[in-house]
Amino acid sequence: MATQWQTFPIEFKGGLLSNLSPLQQGTSAVGSATILQNYEPSLQGGYAKIKGYNKFNSSAVTGSGLITGLKIVGVNTAIAVRNDIYYHVTNGAITQAHTTGGGTDHASRTTSVNKVRGVVYNFNGTDKAVFVDGVNYPAFYDSSANANACISFITSGSSGTPANVLGAKFVAVFNDCLFFVKGNNLVSLIIKTDNDFGSGQPSVTNYADEITGLIPFRDQLILFTRQAIFKITGTSGNFKSAEITTQIGCIQPDTIAEVGGDILFLAPDGIRSLASTDRIGDFGLDVASAPIKKDIDTFITGTFHAVTLREKAQYRIFQYLSTVQDEAALGFLATKYVAQGGTGLSWGKIVGINAYVTDSRYMGTSGVSNEVILFANDDGYIYRMESIDTFDGTAISSIFQSPPMPVTDPLVRKTFYKLILYIDTTGTFSCTLSLEYDKGSPDIIQPSPSTVQSSVAGNALVYGGTTYSVGLYGSELDKIYTTNVVGSGKTVTLRIEDKTTTVNYRLDTALLEYANNDRQ
Numbered sequence: 001m002a003t004q005w006q007t008f009p010i011e012f013k014g015g016l017l018s019n020l021s022p023l024q025q026g027t028s029a030v031g032s033a034t035i036l037q038n039y040e041p042s043l044q045g046g047y048a049k050i051k052g053y054n055k056f057n058s059s060a061v062t063g064s065g066l067i068t069g070l071k072i073v074g075v076n077t078a079i080a081v082r083n084d085i086y087y088h089v090t091n092g093a094i095t096q097a098h099t100t101g102g103g104t105d106h107a108s109r110t111t112s113v114n115k116v117r118g119v120v121y122n123f124n125g126t127d128k129a130v131f132v133d134g135v136n137y138p139a140f141y142d143s144s145a146n147a148n149a150c151i152s153f154i155t156s157g158s159s160g161t162p163a164n165v166l167g168a169k170f171v172a173v174f175n176d177c178l179f180f181v182k183g184n185n186l187v188s189l190i191i192k193t194d195n196d197f198g199s200g201q202p203s204v205t206n207y208a209d210e211i212t213g214l215i216p217f218r219d220q221l222i223l224f225t226r227q228a229i230f231k232i233t234g235t236s237g238n239f240k241s242a243e244i245t246t247q248i249g250c251i252q253p254d255t256i257a258e259v260g261g262d263i264l265f266l267a268p269d270g271i272r273s274l275a276s277t278d279r280i281g282d283f284g285l286d287v288a289s290a291p292i293k294k295d296i297d298t299f300i301t302g303t304f305h306a307v308t309l310r311e312k313a314q315y316r317i318f319q320y321l322s323t324v325q326d327e328a329a330l331g332f333l334a335t336k337y338v339a340q341g342g343t344g345l346s347w348g349k350i351v352g353i354n355a356y357v358t359d360s361r362y363m364g365t366s367g368v369s370n371e372v373i374l375f376a377n378d379d380g381y382i383y384r385m386e387s388i389d390t391f392d393g394t395a396i397s398s399i400f401q402s403p404p405m406p407v408t409d410p411l412v413r414k415t416f417y418k419l420i421l422y423i424d425t426t427g428t429f430s431c432t433l434s435l436e437y438d439k440g441s442p443d444i445i446q447p448s449p450s451t452v453q454s455s456v457a458g459n460a461l462v463y464g465g466t467t468y469s470v471g472l473y474g475s476e477l478d479k480i481y482t483t484n485v486v487g488s489g490k491t492v493t494l495r496i497e498d499k500t501t502t503v504n505y506r507l508d509t510a511l512l513e514y515a516n517n518d519r520q
Helices: 022-028 290-297
Strands: 006-011 035-037 039-041 047-049 053-055 067-074 077-082 085-090 094-096 117-121 128-132 139-142 151-153 170-174 177-182 185-188 204-206 211-217 220-225 229-233 240-245 257-259 262-267 270-276 283-287 303-309 314-320 330-336 345-351 357-362 371-376 382-385 398-401 414-425 430-437 450-453 461-463 466-468 480-484 492-498 505-516
Touching: 035 039, 039 330, 039 345, 039 398, 067 117, 067 128, 067 357, 067 371, 077 128, 117 170, 128 170, 170 211, 177 211, 185 211, 211 257, 211 262, 240 283, 257 303, 257 314, 262 314, 270 290, 290 330, 290 345, 303 357, 303 371, 314 345, 414 430, 414 492, 450 480, 492 505
Parallel strands: 035 345
Antiparallel strands: 006 505, 035 398, 039 047, 047 505, 053 382, 067 077, 077 085, 085 094, 117 128, 128 139, 139 151, 170 177, 177 185, 185 204, 211 220, 220 229, 229 240, 257 262, 262 270, 270 283, 303 314, 314 330, 330 345, 357 371, 371 382, 398 492, 414 480, 414 505, 430 450, 430 492, 461 466
């Protein structure tokens, strides 16, 4: 009697999980991952190999040590801070943005080792930005000025009472007003004013605990301390503060970012999501990182910075440790699939992006990429994320590993014959496929890895001096990849590994063909 083959479908979904037992995950979360390194849960479905980064400018910013501040202020334009010197950076030039002598500029400042945080605004038709470093008076960027004079500094002689903002650590724009944080105090200026720091203007609000961050959210300004979260509402001269919760706060300021209508931040028990609920004026507070609890518990030391990738509805958080090399630098990403709440996130791990400061901005401008994501560390270079298929020329090490899947009955041995992978790609690629039976038991013969690669790439068409892509002309790229496999086991683990410099691609679905053996 012929053996009856059966098909076991694996839809790649669910992302990285570490809060389930292996058998539970392999049974109830088929398609999820125990390892998801440098693959991202995709809005198109499945897992896509992440894009890499290259140098935004081929030259390094002058100086030594960390780049402590980075803010995108225009199309392919950023302000970077190193050794308390501000630089105007484009993809073609790096220019010191101010002089270093005189009584009203950099000469009166103290070198700060803190992160420099900034916010972009436009009150009068000119793009501007303000920067704070926790020690000095704020610095201001003006896009209408020349690159070598676009940064100016206020001093004790400036209008009003600038001591209110001396040593400000955070800054935000809400309802056309600038808000500064100095210790436990929140200081706001009058509407559309950025050059008068008079004590009689607006309010100086004191909170019981040190403020750890600000972020505008719809018609509110959300304020975090280590112990609580507040919302600021109203308009200039009539701002009001109200508690959201006094039971949880943010412990790492630069982890606060909005993605897909929720605010994510690092709290004592993991990464939490602050989301509006169906009740007007109410909020929900989910532990968004619960699915990767074991991974996040080891992700608690160092300096952190988060960034939003808007086109991917993705939150990325990076850990910086001075003792860790670039190739071992750790981060996590979360793709948001549902409108509200942390339960709609699927997670993955990033290894190899060493970001101390990072920023993103959606341009939507004709002729340039819609979204620009930059980061920097201590080597002096500004890097652009999501730009190429390597980490600045180094192959991206991407790994997907499934949980041990029993397929049917976990006590019945199965013989496996064939694995079919559905992969969406834009060019040639190659990866290594491995099957592991019974959690790699030494009592089971384990099959050798095999290579999965695209065999038809097509040829670009050149006509009239113009090169047309393979997607328009030439042979069609492969979509289905079939591999004959051997061996048997009660559970099977699927592992896909890619350490090449080829283009990114998306793992969509897998099909395993097998037959059940007799119960032993």
